[in-house]
Amino acid sequence: MSDVADVELPNGDLSDEDVETLSSGEVAKKLQEAWLNEKFAPELLTPATDILECMLEQIESLDANLRTAMDSGHISAKMPIHRMELERLRYVVVSYIRTRLAKIQGNVWQILANESERIKLMPNEKVFAEGYRASVEEVFESSALSKLPGSFRTLDRTSLETVGRPNLNSYVFAQIGEHQTGLAIPEPTGDTEDIVDLEAGSKHLLPYKCIMSQIQDGQVNLT
Amino acid sequence: MYCEKCMELIKELERSGEDKLPHYNEELVRQTVVEMVQLYSANQEDVTRMTEGEEERVTSVQFRHACLERNKQCLLAYVYARLRRVGEMRWVLGSVLNTEVKQCMSEGELRWLAQYNRLLAKYMQSIGSGVDLTGSMEPPRSLYIAVRAMEDYGTIETDSGEVVEIKKDCQYLLLRSQVEHLIRLGVLKHIES
Numbered sequence: 426m427s428d429v430a431d432v433e434l435p436n437g438d439l440s441d442e443d444v445e446t447l448s449s450g451e452v453a454k455k456l457q458e459a460w461l462n463e464k465f466a467p468e469l470l471t472p473a474t475d476i477l478e479c480m481l482e483q484i485e486s487l488d489a490n491l492r493t494a495m496d497s498g499h500i501s502a503k504m505p506i507h508r509m510e511l512e513r514l515r516y517v518v519v520s521y522i523r524t525r526l527a528k529i530q531g532n533v534w535q536i537l538a539n540e541s542e543r544i545k546l547m548p549n550e551k552v553f554a555e556g557y558r559a560s561v562e563e564v565f566e567s568s569a570l571s572k573l574p575g576s577f578r579t580l581d582r583t584s585l586e587t588v589g590r591p592n593l594n595s596y597v598f599a600q601i602g603e604h605q606t607g608l609a610i611p612e613p614t615g616d617t618e619d620i621v622d623l624e625a626g627s628k629h630l631l632p633y634k635c636i637m638s639q640i641q642d643g644q645v646n647l648t
Numbered sequence: 649m650y651c652e653k654c655m656e657l658i659k660e661l662e663r664s665g666e667d668k669l670p671h672y673n674e675e676l677v678r679q680t681v682v683e684m685v686q687l688y689s690a691n692q693e694d695v696t697r698m699t700e701g702e703e704e705r706v707t708s709v710q711f712r713h714a715c716l717e718r719n720k721q722c723l724l725a726y727v728y729a730r731l732r733r734v735g736e737m738r739w740v741l742g743s744v745l746n747t748e749v750k751q752c753m754s755e756g757e758l759r760w761l762a763q764y765n766r767l768l769a770k771y772m773q774s775i776g777s778g779v780d781l782t783g784s785m786e787p788p789r790s791l792y793i794a795v796r797a798m799e800d801y802g803t804i805e806t807d808s809g810e811v812v813e814i815k816k817d818c819q820y821l822l823l824r825s826q827v828e829h830l831i832r833l834g835v836l837k838h839i840e841s
Contacts, residue, residue, distance in 0.1 A: 481776045505791055512788040512825060519784045522775065530735070549774035553767055560763040561731060568756040569723045572681045574688035577720050588728070 452479050453514065458646050460521040465598070465647035466640065467591035467633055469528045469536060472547050480518050487511050525550065531589035533558045538586055593634045601627050603644040610635050650687065650715040653680045654722030661729050669733050672754035677723065684719050687712045727756075734761055739782060740832055743768075783828055793824050795836040804830075 447455070459473035491507060494500075529536060529546070533554050536542040546554060562580060570578050605623040610631055612619065623629060628648065639645040657676050664670045691712045694705040734757055737745060743765045750758065772781055801814035806826050814820075814830075819839065830836045 481779065484779075485776065509788070509791050512784070512791065515779075516784040516787050519779065519781055522779075523781055526771075526781070549771055552774075553771045556767045556770075557764070560760055560767065561728065563763075564727060564731060564756045564760045565724055567759075568677070568727050568754060569681075569720075573720065574685050575692075577684065577688070577716060 447479075449483060452476055452483070453517075456480050456517055456521070458643075460517050460524075462640055462647045463521055463524045463528075467593060467595050467597075469525065469532070469542065469545050469591075471545050471641060472525065472550075474547055477518065477521070480514065484511065484514055484518065487514075526553070528591075529554050530557060532591060533561070534582060534585040534588060535590055538582065593637070594632045596630055597633045597636075598648050599629050599631060599636055599640075600646045600648050601625055601629065601644075602646060605636075605639065605644070608635055650683065650712075651718045651722070653683060654719045654726075657726040658722055661726065667733065667736060669730065669737065669749060669752050671752045672730070672757065674754065677726070680719055680723055684716055687716050687719075691716075730757060731760055735764060738764065738768075742782070742829060742833065783825060785828065785832070788824055791824060792821050793827070794819060794821050794839040795827055795831065796820075796839055797835065798837055799835060801830070801835045 455473065455476045459470075459476060463470050487507065488511060491504065491511065494504065529550060536546065537554055537558060543551070565580060570580060601623045602625060604625045608621050608623060609618045610621055611617070636645045640647065653676055657673060657680065660670055660673060660676075691709050694702075694709050694712075698705050698709070734753065737749060738761060741749075745761070753761070768781070772779060775781075796819050797814045797816050800816050803811050803813045804826070805811050807823060812820065812822070814835065820827075820836075827836055831838055
């Protein structure tokens with residue numbers, strides 16, 4: 426992704442909460458990493474809230490700048506390029522949010538029931554998830570449960586937690602960022618394990634479970 | 649044989665293909681519920697007899713209980729799978745579904761769709777202005793795309809304030825972001841050059 430810093434932005438540096446100043450190009454790169462990780466990981470990941478907010482602000486201001494430039498008749502040859510950049514950024518942001526929404530919808534009972542999953546939800550996602558669960562349970566009630574006899578009328582939420590549960594053993598392509606030592610990779614037959622070292626910069630196909638925490642820390646990225 | 653009706657519901661969904669929504673089978677659902685009520689009352693009777701000493705009825709009670717659970721599971725699976733499909737259609741076709749699709753939906757599903765639309769709208773608002781989650785479904789390959797109108801659609805207003813009238817068989821060169829949803833609806837067709 427190209428550096429959009431040559432367009433007039435409120436300020437050239439965008440900072441996130443850790444008081445780490447990133448250039449707009451770096452923010453875009455981080456967003457792309459977060460987006461790809463979210464796309465290829467079978468489970469919901471911790472949200473890149475700061476990057477997302479940054480990006481949304483940037484998209485808004487880029488859009489506004491382009492509109493004022495167009496309205497004032499200042500049509501330059503660079504405009505289609507900036508517009509294309511805007512469309513591309515917008516696509517990544519929207520795709521990221523949509524992927525997360527799809528995962529939430531697919532596995533809503535498990536996500537809301539477990540603390541470790543629930544904290545991965547952004548506040549507005551939590552509102553959405555709770556509303557979604559309630560709406561589906563309401564249809565269960567009206568279309569099926571209310572008509573059933575006796576003890577079958579109740580909804581057992583724990584049994585619903587298996588619905589749409591992500592397969593953490595699914596294979597993913599991983600790009601190793603930091604050198605990994607002593608990683609335990611199970612054999613396909615399942616009974617033995619291989620202890621391997623993975624070099625920085627290498628790409629591997631392995632079960633998601635093996636590198637779950639490394640993705641969380643940013644040491645490994647999915648491609 | 650027990651549980652045949654509920655399996656028929658599931659088979660119906662399987663046969664129709666993943667993105668199609670068959671008519672809500674009110675009749676089969678009703679028959680499944682009737683079967684469950686019969687099984688349940690037979691079980692209640694047997695349990696009373698068992699407390700009076702007829703212990704050997706326990707196997708038939710267990711069997712009917714298993715059937716009851718299977719029936720309930722299939723019913724819920726049927727309802728849930730259909731809701732998922734309705735949700736998918738909403739993403740592709742927009743918040744207002746056409747009458748053909750609506751006729752296949754039950755009242756509960758229609759109510760659910762309205763609620764889902766509200767949830768989505770609230771969520772989109774919370775992200776910030778100018779973010780339409782149903783836009784940009786594919787990575788943008790170009791800024792403008794050439795499209796041909798498949799039918800008379802009326803007028804649309806572009807971002808720059810221009811008003812364009814969509815007439816059947818006319819070709820237009822428009823901003824991708826403006827016409828994406830019309831392409832999905834089938835009103836416009838992308839012309840590959």
